[in-house]
Amino acid sequence: MRWLLLKDLRILSRSPLLVAMLVIYPIVIAALVGFAVTSGPDKPRVAVLNEVPASATQISLGGESVNVSKEAKPLFDAIHPVYVHSRQEAIDKVKSGDVLGALILPPDLTRRLEAATAGGGQPPSVEVLFNAEDPAKLRFVENTIKARVQDANSALAKKFTQVAASYIHLLATGGRFSFFGQTFDVLGLQRAEQILHGLGGKVPKGSAASMQLAQVTQFAHLARQNLGLANSVLDAVGTPIRVDTTIVKGGKTPLGSFAAAIAATVTLMFVTVLLAAGALALEREQNAFLRVVRGLVSRTGLLAEKVALAALCSLVVGLLLLAGLSVFVTLPWSRFALWVAALGLGALGFGALGVAMGALAREVRAASLMAFMASLPIAVLGLVPSGAVSSWLYDVVRGVSAAFPFKPTLDALKSALSHSGGVAGPLLHLAILTAVFTLLARLALRRFAVD
Amino acid sequence: MAQPSATVSEPGRSDAAPVLEARDLVKRFGDRVALRNVSISARPGELVAVIGPNGAGKTTLLSILAGIQRPDGGEVGHVPARIGWVPQQPSLYSKLTVAENLRLFARLEGCADVAGAVDRMLDQTGLHDRADSLASTLSGGNRQRLNIAIGLLAEPPVLLLDEPSAALDPRQRERLWDFIFGLSAGGTAVVYSTHNVQEADRYGHNVIVLADGERLFAGSPRELERAVGEAGARDFEAAFVEFLRQRGH
Numbered sequence: 275m276r277w278l279l280l281k282d283l284r285i286l287s288r289s290p291l292l293v294a295m296l297v298i299y300p301i302v303i304a305a306l307v308g309f310a311v312t313s314g315p316d317k318p319r320v321a322v323l324n325e326v327p328a329s330a331t332q333i334s335l336g337g338e339s340v341n342v343s344k345e346a347k348p349l350f351d352a353i354h355p356v357y358v359h360s361r362q363e364a365i366d367k368v369k370s371g372d373v374l375g376a377l378i379l380p381p382d383l384t385r386r387l388e389a390a391t392a393g394g395g396q397p398p399s400v401e402v403l404f405n406a407e408d409p410a411k412l413r414f415v416e417n418t419i420k421a422r423v424q425d426a427n428s429a430l431a432k433k434f435t436q437v438a439a440s441y442i443h444l445l446a447t448g449g450r451f452s453f454f455g456q457t458f459d460v461l462g463l464q465r466a467e468q469i470l471h472g473l474g475g476k477v478p479k480g481s482a483a484s485m486q487l488a489q490v491t492q493f494a495h496l497a498r499q500n501l502g503l504a505n506s507v508l509d510a511v512g513t514p515i516r517v518d519t520t521i522v523k524g525g526k527t528p529l530g531s532f533a534a535a536i537a538a539t540v541t542l543m544f545v546t547v548l549l550a551a552g553a554l555a556l557e558r559e560q561n562a563f564l565r566v567v568r569g570l571v572s573r574t575g576l577l578a579e580k581v582a583l584a585a586l587c588s589l590v591v592g593l594l595l596l597a598g599l600s601v602f603v604t605l606p607w608s609r610f611a612l613w614v615a616a617l618g619l620g621a622l623g624f625g626a627l628g629v630a631m632g633a634l635a636r637e638v639r640a641a642s643l644m645a646f647m648a649s650l651p652i653a654v655l656g657l658v659p660s661g662a663v664s665s666w667l668y669d670v671v672r673g674v675s676a677a678f679p680f681k682p683t684l685d686a687l688k689s690a691l692s693h694s695g696g697v698a699g700p701l702l703h704l705a706i707l708t709a710v711f712t713l714l715a716r717l718a719l720r721r722f723a724v725d
Numbered sequence: 726m727a728q729p730s731a732t733v734s735e736p737g738r739s740d741a742a743p744v745l746e747a748r749d750l751v752k753r754f755g756d757r758v759a760l761r762n763v764s765i766s767a768r769p770g771e772l773v774a775v776i777g778p779n780g781a782g783k784t785t786l787l788s789i790l791a792g793i794q795r796p797d798g799g800e801v802g803h804v805p806a807r808i809g810w811v812p813q814q815p816s817l818y819s820k821l822t823v824a825e826n827l828r829l830f831a832r833l834e835g836c837a838d839v840a841g842a843v844d845r846m847l848d849q850t851g852l853h854d855r856a857d858s859l860a861s862t863l864s865g866g867n868r869q870r871l872n873i874a875i876g877l878l879a880e881p882p883v884l885l886l887d888e889p890s891a892a893l894d895p896r897q898r899e900r901l902w903d904f905i906f907g908l909s910a911g912g913t914a915v916v917y918s919t920h921n922v923q924e925a926d927r928y929g930h931n932v933i934v935l936a937d938g939e940r941l942f943a944g945s946p947r948e949l950e951r952a953v954g955e956a957g958a959r960d961f962e963a964a965f966v967e968f969l970r971q972r973g974h
Contacts, residue, residue: 561816564793565875568810570833 321376333388349426371660375404530603535687550584550628551641581625616686619704623679626711633718656680751798767914774929781935783918809881813888815872819861846874866897886917926961
């Protein structure tokens with residue numbers, strides 16, 4: 275027992291690649307799970323550009339002063355605000371992924387809010403900027419920020435309802451009312467009814483009855499105005515502040531297309547990487563490698579054949595998958611050529627990655643294990659949206675993702691399956707990665723046949 | 726197929742020009758010198774046995790002759806494409822049939838008549854009745870014959886065999902040497918490494934003795950016996966061991 279244990283430990287110590295993977299892999303997975311758990315959507319980072327002058331945070335509503343900043347507190351409590359000083363700074367932060375979105379409060383926010391509640395115009399709008407590179411994230415950002423603005427709206431609406439109630443009370447019972455510095459004595463419907471009941475028949479001019487009638491006429495005039503004002507107030511109560519959304523990066527990819535792109539990319543990755551890595555390692559396990567490369571086929575030619583084999587197989591699988599998904603999701607068949615280009619270049623990139631793994635691992639089982647174990651974190655990293663983790667960590671994630679074909683393949687497929695974004699950039703990226711990984715595989719082949 | 730002789734003591738065609746010639750080969754692996762100025766040649770039909778203790782440099786020598794490795798010194802006077810190379814472990818695709826393996830390598834070799842080459846090798850190896858069998862289902866002896874047949878598809882004038890009879894039982898070994906001897910009789914120069922000294926004595930026209938990367942002897946088995954005098958009179962194996970002992974190995 276003891277000797278067997280020592281033997282196994284010695285064997286492990288002589289397989290540094292395996293040991294490294296055994297140690298590093300769980301750490302990477304644990305880190306990814308940790309980030310996923312700790313980067314929940316409870317307090318999204320949102321850039322805030324507050325252009326409202328500090329002196330204009332109060333509005334007058336029905337003679338009562340309302341502090342908008344105080345009423346908007348729920349909004350700022352629900353997000354992690356990152357205050358910026360210009361619209362461009364907000365756009366840059368959204369584009370870089372430092373924040374999930376940006377909220378721009380225009381300088382005339384309170385003035386327009388006051389005017390709207392007084393029946394003098396449309397409700398003000400706040401602008402939300404977001405990054406639409408990831409439709410899942412887009413939906414999250416839209417929902418999150420709109421929900422938070424709605425919270426603020428609800429608080430304001432509550433205040434406005436109180437004002438509307440006071441107007442209605444004034445109309446019903448009468449009293450004094452201040453409007454733009456002038457004070458009016460409002461008769462009220464109750465007193466008007468009493469006056470009208472007291473009038474009977476025709477009233478002579480200049481008589482006391484005539485004056486009372488004039489008073490009633492004035493009330494009717496004011497009542498009409500006040501009722502119009504109440505209508506505006508009630509209209510504003512629904513949505514005191516409106517939200518305008520602007521995409522600063524990426525396009526409007528439908529969520530269904532995005533899901534199809536993810537499914538196709540993951541499938542493409544596993545099929546290609548496993549096949550390419552295993553097929554190359556098999557040449558060595560069959561002892562055929564040296565015989566084949568001894569003047570029959572060049573080493574680079576052999577790598578190209580393995581990449582082509584894996585890419586062709588996975589291209590067929592990927593196209594079949596998309597055809598099947600098109601039954602459930604609307605996919606643009608008119609862009610079929612772009613599907614093929616995205617899947618084809620992606621498959622070549624994954625194939626090159628696979629042969630690099632196969633050349634490093636050298637044995638079929640080790641190559642398959644390595645391909646499988648490496649593919650999962652690569653896929654997860656490629657799906658981390660900007661703003662979900664801290665800025666520096668997102669830069670690291672983005673750098674690592676850029677070094678593997680998953681992210682550019684996903685980007686290319688997203689573009690191919692929708693009308694958003696360009697496909698040329700990701701395809702060029704994939705072509706470069708294909709060349710780089712083929713070169714790495716070629717270098718690794720130097721020790722491929724060494725026992 | 727030619728019948729094996731009990732003992733081959735004369736070179737194949739001593740008047741012909743060598744079809745394989747390498748001079749002063751040097752190979753280093755780090756600080757270790759695997760070959761030190763080793764020369765070798767073979768004429769058409771000649772059987773050259775390379776023998777020596779473990780780690781003597783036999784496989785390294787054959788690998789350099791086959792073009793698998795580059796020497797650090799010396800020169801190889803032929804192009805690797807004209808050499809048939811058969812590694813010690815069967816180098817073929819176990820999930821392909823015998824005929825499919827032959828057909829694949831015939832195409833890679835650029836044979837003009839692929840079907841003819843496959844038929845010819847099936848005839849020579851006696852594997853016609855197993856042509857459609859997966860290579861993985863063949864016995865060790867038949868796998869080795871297929872392994873050699875692949876090396877012969879391009880009809881090379883020289884065949885390099887690395888430990889061809891290792892892991893074969895005596896009956897399989899006998900059939901393998903029947904086959905190899907037939908090749909030699911047909912004019913193919915065969916250079917083979919072996920741990921079985923009796924195979925060098927029995928089939929080799931010439932013997933090269935390597936030890937610690939150094940060529941200690943090149944000549945016929947009888948000349949090796951004579952080189953050790955009375956001490957090697959018992960048999961060739963005894964002569965070989967005595968020869969190494971006298972030279973400090």
